[in-house]
Amino acid sequence: MSKPIVAVVGRPNVGKSTLFNRLAGERISIVQDTPGVTRDRIYVDVEWLNYKFTLIDTGGMEIGTEDIILKQILQQAEIAIETADVILFVTDGKQGVTDDDRQVANMLRRTKKPVVLAVNKLDNANRDEMAIYEFYELGMGDPIPISAGQALGLGDMLDEVVGYFPKDKVETEEEEAIKVAIIGKPNVGKSSLINKILGEDRLIVSNIPGTTRDAIDSPIEVDGQKYVLIDTAGMRRKSKIKEEIERFSIIRAVAAVERCDLAILVIDAQEGVTDQDTKIAGIAHERGKAAIIAVNKWDAIEKDDKTMNQYLKDVGNELAYMSYAPKVFISAMTGQRISKMLELIRIVNENHALRISTGLLNDVLIEAMAMQQPPADKGRQLKIYYMTQVSVKPPTFVIFVNEKELFHFSYRRYIENRLREAFGFVGTPIHFIVREKGEKD
Numbered sequence: 326m327s328k329p330i331v332a333v334v335g336r337p338n339v340g341k342s343t344l345f346n347r348l349a350g351e352r353i354s355i356v357q358d359t360p361g362v363t364r365d366r367i368y369v370d371v372e373w374l375n376y377k378f379t380l381i382d383t384g385g386m387e388i389g390t391e392d393i394i395l396k397q398i399l400q401q402a403e404i405a406i407e408t409a410d411v412i413l414f415v416t417d418g419k420q421g422v423t424d425d426d427r428q429v430a431n432m433l434r435r436t437k438k439p440v441v442l443a444v445n446k447l448d449n450a451n452r453d454e455m456a457i458y459e460f461y462e463l464g465m466g467d468p469i470p471i472s473a474g475q476a477l478g479l480g481d482m483l484d485e486v487v488g489y490f491p492k493d494k495v496e497t498e499e500e501e502a503i504k505v506a507i508i509g510k511p512n513v514g515k516s517s518l519i520n521k522i523l524g525e526d527r528l529i530v531s532n533i534p535g536t537t538r539d540a541i542d543s544p545i546e547v548d549g550q551k552y553v554l555i556d557t558a559g560m561r562r563k564s565k566i567k568e569e570i571e572r573f574s575i576i577r578a579v580a581a582v583e584r585c586d587l588a589i590l591v592i593d594a595q596e597g598v599t600d601q602d603t604k605i606a607g608i609a610h611e612r613g614k615a616a617i618i619a620v621n622k623w624d625a626i627e628k629d630d631k632t633m634n635q636y637l638k639d640v641g642n643e644l645a646y647m648s649y650a651p652k653v654f655i656s657a658m659t660g661q662r663i664s665k666m667l668e669l670i671r672i673v674n675e676n677h678a679l680r681i682s683t684g685l686l687n688d689v690l691i692e693a694m695a696m697q698q699p700p701a702d703k704g705r706q707l708k709i710y711y712m713t714q715v716s717v718k719p720p721t722f723v724i725f726v727n728e729k730e731l732f733h734f735s736y737r738r739y740i741e742n743r744l745r746e747a748f749g750f751v752g753t754p755i756h757f758i759v760r761e762k763g764e765k766d
Contacts, residue, residue: 328370328583329378329490332409334402334433336425337385339417340445344473345369345382368579376487379583381405381576388428401576408580411439411489413482414465418444418456422463430463439489440465443482448472502544502551503674506585508578508609509557510601513593514621517657519543519554522667547667557581578605586718587615587674587752589666594622594636594654598643606644613719615677615753616650617669624656649745651752673752679720681748683713686722693743700736707731710762721756729759 333341349369368381383402390396406412412433416426433440442465444457460468469485471478507515523543543554557577582588588609592602609616618640626632633654640652651669655662690712699707708727715723724740726732741755 329376329410330381330408330580330583331371331378331411331413331486332381332383332402332405333413333415334383334386334406334429335415336423336429337387339385339415340473341385341415342382344415344443344445344471344479345380347473347476347479348380367575373483373487376490378410378487378490379579381409381579386429386432387425388432404576406433406436406438408576409438410491411441411486412436413486414440414442416442416444416460416463416468418447418460418470421456422459426463430465434464441482441485441489442466442468443471443478444468445471445473448475448477502553503587503670504553504555504585505670506555506578506581506588506609506614507557507591508581508588508605509591510599510605513591513596514657515591516556518589518591518619518621518655518663519556521657521660521663522554550671552667552670555581555585575604575608578608582609582612582614585614586677587617587670589617589619589670590650591619591621592640594620594626598640603643606647610647610754613754613756615673615719616647617666617673617752618644618647618650618652619666620652620654621657623654624659624661647754649750649752649754669752676749676751677719677753678717679748679750679753680717681714681720683711685747686712686714686744689743689747690740693740697736697739700731700733702731705731707736715758719754719756720750721758723758723760725760725762727761729761732759 333345335341348371368379371378371380383405384399386399386402388399390399414429414433416422442460442463444460447456447470457468457470469478469482471482473479507519509515523545543556545552545554557580590602590606590609592598606616606618620636620640636654637652641648644650651673653662653666653669655666657663690709694709699709701707705728709732710725710727712722712724715721722744724732737757737759741757744750744755
């Protein structure tokens with residue numbers, strides 16, 4: 326089940342980034358840093374009272390501005406609002422209600438989405454009590470007084486936020502379908518790829534009703550298998566402001582990856598792997614999603630007998646942390662290898678949900694330890710007692726050892742490689758949980 330998405334919005338200088346950083350620093354469960362993945366502070370995973378959700382930061386919204394940079398910031402905020410399940414509307418309690426607050430409130434009201442109104446910079450409950458009341462005029466329900474700087478009132482605010490999360494997401498038409506997110510930076514051919522798939526197969530399932538973001542979902546059935554293709558292309562942009570363009574694609578990717586079973590990272594063959602590609606790929610990798618790397622516009626490349634091998638090597642070096650992801654060279658324009666890619670989706674999806682019995686796992690583990698002895702450090706030898714699989718999507722294994730500190734990254738990678746040799750796990754990351762014998766959950 327995908328994590329809910331919460332967008333932090335408001336006019337400039339109300340303390341949105343301070344609030345975002347406060348939540349990121351104290352209530353966060355970030356996946357450990359992965360080599361090769363450049364982190365982007367636009368989004369962060371937060372946990373509160375056993376609820377896990379993704380928080381998206383936005384720039385200050387100035388509605389009606391003619392400034393090109395401020396227009397881009399507003400457009401980026403609109404995308405965050407479109408993808409969000411709950412909107413956290415931040416205002417400035419010291420300054421009071423402004424015309425900009427009213428304009429933001431009017432826009433949020435039209436979205437029909439749940440909004441939590443936080444009145445920031447109120448660090449003295451007695452002195453600032455009266456400042457709250459004027460914010461009722463925004464028509465956003467009860468204002469919640471907070472101080473992001475002093476970490477006051479954040480618990481009440483988060484209680485309100487998680488109260489809007491759906492208790493149970495019921496999926497009907499999508500249940501049997503493989504949800505595939507088409508991700509990548511702008512103008513690599515994501516929409517063209519979807520259009521080619523839809524145009525060639527012509528067995529389109531009826532549209533899925535629901536939220537605004539369902540408008541970019543394309544259900545389709547091919548050879549009896551249902552898919553939902555999630556497009557992340559979003560709005561067309563003319564701006565050359567690199568940072569804001571990255572924010573567009575990353576926000577889209579976060580929302581799509583949260584909902585998908587499998588992500589296809591589309592790379593432009595003419596440009597090769599860029600820094601933005603590695604950022605977007607890292608989102609899928611960190612969330613444990615199955616992945617395929619599709620090198621698009623392959624028909625436009627001049628080739629000899631070494632071109633593909635060299636390209637595979639380059640992609641492998643730049644995306645080394647996703648070595649498990651199969652690569653396919655396609656052309657969204659001509660349809661080259663599209664059918665092969667659809668077959669690959671089915672294979673990878675099966676591997677993502679693959680479950681191995683404890684007996685077979687430990688046979689492979691014993692053989693692996695016989696071939697390469699567990700490491701030792703200062704006279705202490707790592708002992709691995711046994712391993713068991715605890716979940717799928719991604720395949721996750723608990724390994725019981727004598728001392729966790731002795732289970733070094735290199736030996737973990739060795740065990741992972743032995744599992745891949747034995748069982749495949751094509752296209753899916755593998756997660757390990759290391760516990761000392763007798764350690765509680």
